[in-house]
Amino acid sequence: MNVEAKGQARKPRADGQRNRERLVETAKAAFADVGPDVSLDEIARRAGLGIGTLYRHFPTRDAIVEAVYRREVDELAGAATRLLASRPAGEALHHWMRLFVDYIATKKVIASALGSMVGGASELYASSGARIIQAISLLVDRAGAAGDIRPDVNPKDLLRALIGFTYGADNVGWRPSALRLIDILMDGLKPAEVRAAADQGQD
Amino acid sequence: MNVEAKGQARKPRADGQRNRERLVETAKAAFADVGPDVSLDEIARRAGLGIGTLYRHFPTRDAIVEAVYRREVDELAGAATRLLASRPAGEALHHWMRLFVDYIATKKVIASALGSMVGGASELYASSGARIIQAISLLVDRAGAAGDIRPDVNPKDLLRALIGFTYGADNVGWRPSALRLIDILMDGLKPAEVRAAADQGQD
DNA sequence: TTATATACGGAGGGTTCCTCCGTTTAACAA
DNA sequence: TTGTTAAACGGAGGAACCCTCCGTATATAA
Numbered sequence: 124m125n126v127e128a129k130g131q132a133r134k135p136r137a138d139g140q141r142n143r144e145r146l147v148e149t150a151k152a153a154f155a156d157v158g159p160d161v162s163l164d165e166i167a168r169r170a171g172l173g174i175g176t177l178y179r180h181f182p183t184r185d186a187i188v189e190a191v192y193r194r195e196v197d198e199l200a201g202a203a204t205r206l207l208a209s210r211p212a213g214e215a216l217h218h219w220m221r222l223f224v225d226y227i228a229t230k231k232v233i234a235s236a237l238g239s240m241v242g243g244a245s246e247l248y249a250s251s252g253a254r255i256i257q258a259i260s261l262l263v264d265r266a267g268a269a270g271d272i273r274p275d276v277n278p279k280d281l282l283r284a285l286i287g288f289t290y291g292a293d294n295v296g297w298r299p300s301a302l303r304l305i306d307i308l309m310d311g312l313k314p315a316e317v318r319a320a321a322d323q324g325q326d
Numbered sequence: 327m328n329v330e331a332k333g334q335a336r337k338p339r340a341d342g343q344r345n346r347e348r349l350v351e352t353a354k355a356a357f358a359d360v361g362p363d364v365s366l367d368e369i370a371r372r373a374g375l376g377i378g379t380l381y382r383h384f385p386t387r388d389a390i391v392e393a394v395y396r397r398e399v400d401e402l403a404g405a406a407t408r409l410l411a412s413r414p415a416g417e418a419l420h421h422w423m424r425l426f427v428d429y430i431a432t433k434k435v436i437a438s439a440l441g442s443m444v445g446g447a448s449e450l451y452a453s454s455g456a457r458i459i460q461a462i463s464l465l466v467d468r469a470g471a472a473g474d475i476r477p478d479v480n481p482k483d484l485l486r487a488l489i490g491f492t493y494g495a496d497n498v499g500w501r502p503s504a505l506r507l508i509d510i511l512m513d514g515l516k517p518a519e520v521r522a523a524a525d526q527g528q529d
Numbered sequence: 530t531t532a533t534a535t536a537c538g539g540a541g542g543g544t545t546c547c548t549c550c551g552t553t554t555a556a557c558a559a
Numbered sequence: 560t561t562g563t564t565a566a567a568c569g570g571a572g573g574a575a576c577c578c579t580c581c582g583t584a585t586a587t588a589a
Contacts, residue, residue: 136555136566162545173569178547238494276510280503287490291441300483304511307479311514318518339586342536365576376538381578 143180145170151191159232163187188236189251195233196251199226203258213271213313216262220285220305227289228298234289241282256282272312284308346383348373354394362435366390391439392454398436399454402429406461416474416516419465423488423508430492431501437492459485475515487511 149170153161163184167177181187189196202222206215227234240252260278267274288301310318352373356364366387370380384390392399405425409418430437443455463481470477491504513521 133556133565138555139567142567163547164545167569174547175549175569176567179567182547184546241494241497277503277506280506280510283494283500283503284487284491284507287493288487290490290493291486297486300480300486303480303483304487307483307514308507308511309514311510311512315518315521315524319522321518336534336587339535341586345536366578367576370538377578378538378580379536382536385578 139180142170142172142176146172146177146180146187147190150187154188154191154230154232159235185236185239188232192230192233192236193251195226195230196254199223200254200258203262207262207265211271212262212265212269213309213317216259216266216272216312217305217309219259219262220281220309221302223285224289224298224301224305227292231289231292234286234292238286238290241279241286266312270314271317273314276312281308342383345373345375345379349375349380349383349390350393353390357391357394357433357435362438388439388442391435395433395436395439396454398429398433399457402426403457403461406465410465410468414474415465415468415472416520419469419475419515420508420512422462422465423484423512424505426488427492427501427504427508430495434492434495437489437495441489441493469515473517474520476517479515484511 146166150166153166153169157165163177164174166187167174170177177187181190199222203215203219206218209215210218237252237255240250241256256279259282263272263276263278263281266272267276285305288304289297291297313321349369353369356369356372360368366380367377369390370377373380380390384393402425406418406422409421412418413421440455440458443453459482462485466475466479466481466484469475470479488508491507492500494500516524
């Protein structure tokens with residue numbers, strides 16, 4: 124019942140897995156109480172591990188951020204289908220965008236990591252960025268098909284906008300500002316008829 | 327005819343002014359051919375001056391960026407009134423937002439500097455950030471008064487959006503993406519009647 | 530010419546990033 | 560158990576950057 128195709132691969136070392144886990148948890152705590160710019164050295168130090176060990180497990184900063192926030196990203200991506208099930212596609216998209224802002228509000232690190240993933244060289248592999256793009260694409264497609272928004276909207280544009288809105292998330296008042304911008308953007312996405320109708324109650 | 331109120335202040339030293347000028351020009355060249363993240367050490371080195379000299383003239387990175395791009399920022403701010411003179415306020419706002427993107431497209435450094443100014447602690451002094459805010463506020467006020475956009479739009483929100491759109495200006499395709507987003511945002515700013523009218527030619 | 534406020538220069542300490550490689554240790558076979 | 564070996568560890572160390580501090584040099588004004 125060996126899964127290996129050829130040769131005899133060893134099973135991964137137990138200490139390796141333990142340390143990887145330890146690093147992820149330490150990083151999570153460090154992001155929370157030092158801030159999103161905490162140094163990788165600091166994370167290694169807190170974990171009681173050598174810096175070399177950290178770099179072997181996570182060759183880039185984004186890699187460890189991704190590991191830390193995998194669950195959050197999954198939730199956010201999953202919320203897309205959940206929202207679609209319970210309301211019109213246009214509203215689902217609107218809610219999801221607000222949700223995006225709320226997620227970033229608590230975990231600012233995600234924003235910059237997403238930023239470098241979305242436009243990055245390798246968009247192919249199933250990274251967190253890819254899952255988020257899938258989610259927003261689904262919402263945009265459905266909303267477009269339902270006539271809730273114009274049919275020619277580029278989902279990546281919207282994602283860029285969302286990431287952009289959360290840029291500078293330290294400045295006071297950024298959150299309400301981002302939410303207002305989402306409302307405006309959402310209005311701009313609607314075909315003129317829909318807006319006119321919404322303006323006079325529903326028909 | 328002494329301008330000084332009290333005591334006898336000396337006139338600024340000639341070498342000081344020369345070096346300041348030299349630093350600004352060197353920085354401009356360095357931003358252009360090394361990139362927006364060129365180190366301050368590198369700029370001082372290229373200028374043939376000590377790092378201490380650079381820091382005395384420009385205590386922060388933003389300070390030197392501001393000196394380098396003062397003219398560009400002035401032009402951009404000035405464009406607001408020029409545009410207002412030649413077309414309806416709503417269109418002027420729309421054009422100005424596109425112009426903003428074009429300016430950033432060539433000088434990426436401005437974006438991050440603006441970012442830290444706009445939300446920064448001291449919004450009071452007449453910095454570049456302040457002049458940009460004044461420009462966009464003027465446009466928003468006029469457009470609101472003319473009924474081209476809704477009257478309750480917060481100009482700082484728009485500026486944040488613009489800065490956000492230009493975030494990640496290295497990624498391929500960011501510029502057309504930013505322009506599309508501006509169009510959408512602009513549509514969202516319009517009162518429903520205006521959009522409906524525009525959709526069917528003009529009335 | 531002299532006095533002195535101004536400006537210069539760069540050494541140096543602190544931080545972060547990341548690589549490299551000698552040492553340790555877990556997994557597996559005999 | 561013991562030996563072999565691949566995997567993982569650790570941290571020294573070089574490079575880059577930031578910024579301060581203070582001894583030295585010089586332009587200005589008397």
